[in-house]
Amino acid sequence: MTKISEHFTLEELIASATAKAKGLKNEPNAVQTVHLCCLVFDILEPFRLVWGDAIDVTSGFRGFEKIQKLDNSSRTSVHPEGFAVDVRPRNMSRIKEFKQKFRDWLHEEQKAYDQYIDETRNGSEWVHIGHFTVSGKQRRQDLITTDGVNYRLLPRWEKKTV
Numbered sequence: 001m002t003k004i005s006e007h008f009t010l011e012e013l014i015a016s017a018t019a020k021a022k023g024l025k026n027e028p029n030a031v032q033t034v035h036l037c038c039l040v041f042d043i044l045e046p047f048r049l050v051w052g053d054a055i056d057v058t059s060g061f062r063g064f065e066k067i068q069k070l071d072n073s074s075r076t077s078v079h080p081e082g083f084a085v086d087v088r089p090r091n092m093s094r095i096k097e098f099k100q101k102f103r104d105w106l107h108e109e110q111k112a113y114d115q116y117i118d119e120t121r122n123g124s125e126w127v128h129i130g131h132f133t134v135s136g137k138q139r140r141q142d143l144i145t146t147d148g149v150n151y152r153l154l155p156r157w158e159k160k161t162v
């Protein structure tokens with residue numbers, strides 16, 4: 001096991017059931033590995049510490065998509081570059097809280113990121129974090145999708161006044 005940070009390993013960031021099922025290699029090169037590490041250092045590990053409970057990576061690096069075009073959405077995925085990760089709390093009864101808290105944290109900490117996406121599909125829920133676009137941009141967009149095809153912007157984030 002290759003630990004990237006206290007709570008995340010390289011293996012969990014590159015594990016892919018799809019690649020495994022199709023017998024495809026899913027090994028990041030040096031640059032893609034650096035991308036994954038930056039995502040962990042900048043976003044995942046710091047948020048994990050705030051969240052205080054286990055976070056599961058459901059999908060990280062998907063290099064095989066580049067060759068196979070397995071992603072049937074027309075959007076440009078940054079998973080093949082090591083720029084994105086899909087995560088959810090191990091305790092899925094807290095998924096709504098997780099989604100809200102992750103978004104709040106990105107804004108409150110003024111984190112640099114490209115896209116936060118609140119995803120729901122076929123009864124599954126997760127948060128997609130895109131760190132950079134392929135060309136290195138960080139747009140700080142917050143989106144929501146329930147089908148992976150149609151994405152809409154979330155209402156502008158506002159600090160809660162409690």
Ligand SMILES: [Zn+2]
Pocket residue numbers: 059079084085086128129
């Ligand atoms: Zn994703």
